[in-house]
Amino acid sequence: MILKKVRPKFLRYSIILLSVILLFGSLFFLSVYIGAWGKLPDKKELSNLEYQRASEVYSADSVLIGKYYLFDRQPVSYENFPKHLLDALVAIEDERFFEHSGIDYKSLLRVGVKSILMQDQSAGGGSTLTQQLAKNLYPRRNRKESNLAVHKIKEMIIASRLEDSYSKKEILTHYLNTVSFGDNTFGIESASLKFFNKKTKQLTIEEAAVLVGMLKATYGYNPRVFPGNSLARRNLVLGAMGKNGYLKSYSLDSLIAIPITLDYRNFDYTDGLAPYFREEVRKQLLQWVQDQNDNGSDYNIYTSGLKIYTTLDYTMQQLAEKSMEQHMAVLQKNFEKSYGNNAPWTTDKKLIEKLVKRTSNYKKLKALGLPEKQIMDSLSKKKKMTLADWDRDMVMDVSTIDSVKHYMKFLNTGSLAIEAKTGAVKTWIGGVSFKHFKYDHVSQSQRQVGSTFKPIVYTAALESGIEPCTYFSAQEIAYKNLKGWSPSNSGNKDEGYLNYSMEEALSNSVNTVSVKILEKTGIPKILEQAKNMGITAELPQQPSLALGTGEIKITQLAGAYASFINDGIPAKPFLITAITTKKDSVLAIFKPKMAEKRAFSEENGQIMLEMMKATIDDGTASRIRSTYLLNNAIAGKTGTTQNNKDAWFVAVTPKLVHVSWVGLDNHEIGFKSTALGQGANAALPLFALWMQKLNSNKKFDSYTKASFPKASESVLEKLDCKPIKRDGFFKRLFKNPNKKKTKKFKNKD
Incomplete structure (x- = not known):
C-alpha cells in the first residue's frame, strides 16, 4: 500500500528532474548555437575553406628541396589518396x-x-x-x-x-x-x-x-x-x-611481420640539402613578394603555397656537399695539428677577448651596465652546451668563452658552380654548417681573391696590345715610390736570371711578373677590364691589385670567369627560374641576365683559355692531373692571399665554372704554412673530388665529356714560344739574382 503511494511520487519527481535537465540542456545547446560562447562559422564560410599552406622550393630536376611555412602543410587532392x-x-x-x-x-x-x-x-x-x-x-x-x-x-x-x-x-x-x-x-x-x-x-x-x-x-x-x-x-x-x-x-x-623502415627528411630551416641556397632563395623571394604586393597583390611566402622553381641540380648539390665534408674534415684535422700547442685559440688572449666581445651574450650584459670583470666572470661560468665537431655533436660542461675558443678554430668554405652560358647556379655551398655558421660565404662574404685575379690582369694586358710571348724578368724589385714594397715569389734562388713568357708566368703564378705586366698595362685599364667582366666591387687602385688584394664576392668571380667560355660575355649567377601559384598558374619567369657586349676579343679569350689550361696541366693546379687523375677538359687558376688567410681555386670546364674558397671566419687567423693553406691544397680538392663524383655518374656525361673549342691556328702560333728564357752569359756575369733591383713604379696612378 505504501509502495503504491511512493512510486507515482518518485516517477513524478524523476520526470520533473529530467525535464529540467532537458530544458537547461536545450537552452545551453541553443546558447552555443546562437554564438553566446563564441561565433560559429556559417555554411557560407565553411563552403569556402582556405587554409595556410607552405610554399615549396624545387630543384631544376623537380625535387622538393625545401619549404617556407608557419605550418608545414602541402594539401593534395582526393585522387592522390x-x-x-x-x-x-x-x-x-x-x-x-x-x-x-x-x-x-x-x-x-x-x-x-x-x-x-x-x-x-x-x-x-x-x-x-x-x-x-x-x-x-x-x-x-x-x-x-x-x-x-x-x-x-x-x-x-x-x-x-x-x-x-x-x-x-x-x-x-x-x-x-x-x-x-x-x-x-x-x-x-x-x-x-x-x-x-x-x-x-x-x-x-x-x-x-x-x-x-x-x-x-x-x-x-x-x-x-x-x-x-x-x-x-x-x-x-x-x-x-x-x-x-x-x-x-x-x-x-x-x-x-614487416618492420617499419623510415626515410626521414626534415624540411627544417637549418637542415636538409642546400640550406644556404634555400636561404638566399628566400631572401630573393621576399623581395619579389614585396614588389608584387606594392602593386596590389596579396602574397605571403609562408602561407600562400607558392611554388618556386630553381636552377639547382639536386644530385650535383648532393655530390658537392659530400665532397666538401670529405675534404674539410681532413683539412680541419691537419689545420689544428699544424698549430700544435701554440694555437691562437688557446694562447692568443687578446684575440680570444676580442671575439668574446663580439658575442650576443657579452653585448647583453654590457647593455645592462655591468662592469667588465663581472661580465667576464659570468661568461666564464660553465653550463651544459652542445658543441659541434666534424665527427659528432658533444654535450659538455663549458662556458661561453670555451664555446668561442672552440668555434674560432673552425675552417669555413664557400663554393659555387654555375653554367657559363646562362649563369644558372647548379651548386651552392655557403659554409660548412648552416646550423652553426649562418654567414653565407657565397652571397655575403667579400674576401681578397689572391692570384685568381691574375687572369683579369693578363686579359687587360692582351687587350692593350701586349703579345703573349712577351718575356718578363722574374727578378724581385723594390719600388722606391711605394715605400720599398717588394713583391716576391716562392721559386728557386736563381729565379732572377729567368724571363717568363706570359703563359708560363700565369700557369706558375709568378708574382713579380704579374706586377710588371700590371705596370706595363696600366691600373686604369685593368680596373676597366674587371668592370667589363662583371666585377662591380670597389678595387684598390694600387700595384698590389696584380696579386689579388681586391675583395670580390664568389658570385662575381664566377661570372667573370664565365666570359672565358662564353664568347667574352660575363654571366650573372641566378637562382630562380619560375614562381607559380599553388594551382601551378605561372606568376613569374626569370631569364638569364647576360652582359650586352664582349669583355674582350675572341682571339684574346682563346689565348687566356690556353694559358689557364697550362695552369692545370703543368702549373700550380697540376695535382688535378697527378693526384686526382682527372682527364676532363679543365682550365683554371689557384689563389693564395697574404699570410695564407684565403685559399682559392677557380675551375673552368666547357660548360661549368666552379669557384671554391677556404679560410676562417676570423680573418685574424690564417693557415700555419703555405703548403697547407695554398689554393692548390686547401681549395682545389673541393672541385677535384666533386668532378670525380660527376665522372662516375653517366647522368652528367654532357658536362664531364664536353670539350673546349679548338684554338685557332693564329692563337697557337702566338703562344708558340719558349716558356722561359735564361739571361745570357754576360748578363748573368754582372747580375746578382738574389739582389733586389730598385726602381720607381711607373704607373701608380
Whole structure:
C-alpha cells in the first residue's frame, strides 16, 4: 500500500528532474548555437575553406628541396589518396563514417555508458572524422575542462554544417590535408614526405597505417622517436582494417611481420640539402613578394603555397656537399695539428677577448651596465652546451668563452658552380654548417681573391696590345715610390736570371711578373677590364691589385670567369627560374641576365683559355692531373692571399665554372704554412673530388665529356714560344739574382 503511494511520487519527481535537465540542456545547446560562447562559422564560410599552406622550393630536376611555412602543410587532392590510406583511416578512427551525417549517435551512446556509468577511461571520445575536421579547422582556444562541453557542442554543430556543405570524399580530403602529425607538420602529404620521403600516392599499406596510427598521439606514436610504440599502433590499425573487411587475413599476417623502415627528411630551416641556397632563395623571394604586393597583390611566402622553381641540380648539390665534408674534415684535422700547442685559440688572449666581445651574450650584459670583470666572470661560468665537431655533436660542461675558443678554430668554405652560358647556379655551398655558421660565404662574404685575379690582369694586358710571348724578368724589385714594397715569389734562388713568357708566368703564378705586366698595362685599364667582366666591387687602385688584394664576392668571380667560355660575355649567377601559384598558374619567369657586349676579343679569350689550361696541366693546379687523375677538359687558376688567410681555386670546364674558397671566419687567423693553406691544397680538392663524383655518374656525361673549342691556328702560333728564357752569359756575369733591383713604379696612378 505504501509502495503504491511512493512510486507515482518518485516517477513524478524523476520526470520533473529530467525535464529540467532537458530544458537547461536545450537552452545551453541553443546558447552555443546562437554564438553566446563564441561565433560559429556559417555554411557560407565553411563552403569556402582556405587554409595556410607552405610554399615549396624545387630543384631544376623537380625535387622538393625545401619549404617556407608557419605550418608545414602541402594539401593534395582526393585522387592522390591511395585506397588503403582511406581504409586505414576509417577503420581505426570512424568505422561508420559513410553511414552517419557528421555525428555518430551510436558511438556517443557507447562512450556515455562506458565512461559515465562504467567509469571506463579507455572508452574514447566518440568524435567522428567530421568532428575532428571541425576541430582541425577551428582549434580549441581554451582547454579547461569547464569548456569541454562547449567545445564538443560547437564541433557537433560545425560537423553537421560540414556534412551539409561537402561530400564524404571532400570531407576526407579536408581532414587529411589539415590533421596534425606533430613537429609543426600538417597534412598527409607533408607527413609522407617527412617520414618516408615519398608522396602520399606512393605510400604502401603498412606505411599508410604508420601515419594513420600517429593521429591518436602524434608524439607518443612518432616512429622516429618511439619505434616500438609506433609498430604496435601500426599493427592495431592493420588489425582494424582486417576486422572491417579491408584486408584479408593472409595479407594481414604478412603486413604485421614487416618492420617499419623510415626515410626521414626534415624540411627544417637549418637542415636538409642546400640550406644556404634555400636561404638566399628566400631572401630573393621576399623581395619579389614585396614588389608584387606594392602593386596590389596579396602574397605571403609562408602561407600562400607558392611554388618556386630553381636552377639547382639536386644530385650535383648532393655530390658537392659530400665532397666538401670529405675534404674539410681532413683539412680541419691537419689545420689544428699544424698549430700544435701554440694555437691562437688557446694562447692568443687578446684575440680570444676580442671575439668574446663580439658575442650576443657579452653585448647583453654590457647593455645592462655591468662592469667588465663581472661580465667576464659570468661568461666564464660553465653550463651544459652542445658543441659541434666534424665527427659528432658533444654535450659538455663549458662556458661561453670555451664555446668561442672552440668555434674560432673552425675552417669555413664557400663554393659555387654555375653554367657559363646562362649563369644558372647548379651548386651552392655557403659554409660548412648552416646550423652553426649562418654567414653565407657565397652571397655575403667579400674576401681578397689572391692570384685568381691574375687572369683579369693578363686579359687587360692582351687587350692593350701586349703579345703573349712577351718575356718578363722574374727578378724581385723594390719600388722606391711605394715605400720599398717588394713583391716576391716562392721559386728557386736563381729565379732572377729567368724571363717568363706570359703563359708560363700565369700557369706558375709568378708574382713579380704579374706586377710588371700590371705596370706595363696600366691600373686604369685593368680596373676597366674587371668592370667589363662583371666585377662591380670597389678595387684598390694600387700595384698590389696584380696579386689579388681586391675583395670580390664568389658570385662575381664566377661570372667573370664565365666570359672565358662564353664568347667574352660575363654571366650573372641566378637562382630562380619560375614562381607559380599553388594551382601551378605561372606568376613569374626569370631569364638569364647576360652582359650586352664582349669583355674582350675572341682571339684574346682563346689565348687566356690556353694559358689557364697550362695552369692545370703543368702549373700550380697540376695535382688535378697527378693526384686526382682527372682527364676532363679543365682550365683554371689557384689563389693564395697574404699570410695564407684565403685559399682559392677557380675551375673552368666547357660548360661549368666552379669557384671554391677556404679560410676562417676570423680573418685574424690564417693557415700555419703555405703548403697547407695554398689554393692548390686547401681549395682545389673541393672541385677535384666533386668532378670525380660527376665522372662516375653517366647522368652528367654532357658536362664531364664536353670539350673546349679548338684554338685557332693564329692563337697557337702566338703562344708558340719558349716558356722561359735564361739571361745570357754576360748578363748573368754582372747580375746578382738574389739582389733586389730598385726602381720607381711607373704607373701608380
